[in-house]
Amino acid sequence: MAAVGLLVLVGLQVVVGSMAAQEAGDAPASITGPCSRTGDKKACVELLSGIPEARKATTVGPLAELYLQAIANHTTEAKAMATKLLATMKGKGVPPVCLQQCTASVDTLSNALAAFFSASADVNKKYRDLDGFLVGFLKQPPICMSVCPIRSCDMEEVTIADKFHQAWKMLGVAHDLITQILGTKS
Numbered sequence: 241m242a243a244v245g246l247l248v249l250v251g252l253q254v255v256v257g258s259m260a261a262q263e264a265g266d267a268p269a270s271i272t273g274p275c276s277r278t279g280d281k282k283a284c285v286e287l288l289s290g291i292p293e294a295r296k297a298t299t300v301g302p303l304a305e306l307y308l309q310a311i312a313n314h315t316t317e318a319k320a321m322a323t324k325l326l327a328t329m330k331g332k333g334v335p336p337v338c339l340q341q342c343t344a345s346v347d348t349l350s351n352a353l354a355a356f357f358s359a360s361a362d363v364n365k366k367y368r369d370l371d372g373f374l375v376g377f378l379k380q381p382p383i384c385m386s387v388c389p390i391r392s393c394d395m396e397e398v399t400i401a402d403k404f405h406q407a408w409k410m411l412g413v414a415h416d417l418i419t420q421i422l423g424t425k426s
Contacts, residue, residue, distance in 0.1 A: 267295075274300045278416035283409075301363070304417035308353060308370075311407045311414060315350040318403035322346060325396050338388035342400050345384040349377070349407060367421050374415045381408070 267275075267289040275284035287310055288294040294306050322343040329335050352373045359366035385408050389401040 270297055270299075271295065271303065274303055274417060274420055275413075277420055278413045280409075280413050284413045284417075287410075300417055300420045304367075304414065304421060307410065307414050307417055308356065311410045312350070312353045312357070314403050314407040314410070315346050315353060318342070318346045318400050318407070319350050321396060321403070322400050325400070336393065336397060338384065338390055338393050338401060339397050341382065342384035342388055342397070342404050345382040346400070346404055346407075348382075349404075349411075352377070364422070367418050371415065371418045371422060374411060374418070378411060378415065 267285050271288045271294055272281075272285055275281045275288065278284045284307070288303055288306060291306050291310075294303055297303050297306075322339065325339060326335060326343065329339075334340075352370060356366055356370045359369070384401060384404050389398040393401065
């Protein structure tokens, strides 16, 4: 019975994987063009091809915002998990180092994205501000990225660290899209 369950799971992964590849293969030039000028064209095209609004975009701006929203979704999930875990540990001594470090990193990134999405007056300024943040943030990987998870982490801590790692991997592409909007070199 377990073998049948595994076969079904593997079959689902193959079907989902081929659907994503098919969607990425027929991505419009409005996605493939900007994505080809990023450090990870494949990841950029795969993510944006799966978002119907991205397929309708005619400029880089909406693509960057959709990509940033995907990063924000990772940070929101990680932040909710970290907040809940920290609440359960309150009064039980010092929280584990990875939980502290990853929570701080998630908060920093989450706050920067919240500021970006709440800014509305000057579109160029909000992109310049986020670009400035990303240049500094990407220059020195936080401890959560460079050290965590460690062996002593429990599953919840590992999941929080993994969500931050996923968001971190996406930041380079987001920065590349922003530099296209601003017309600057990274």
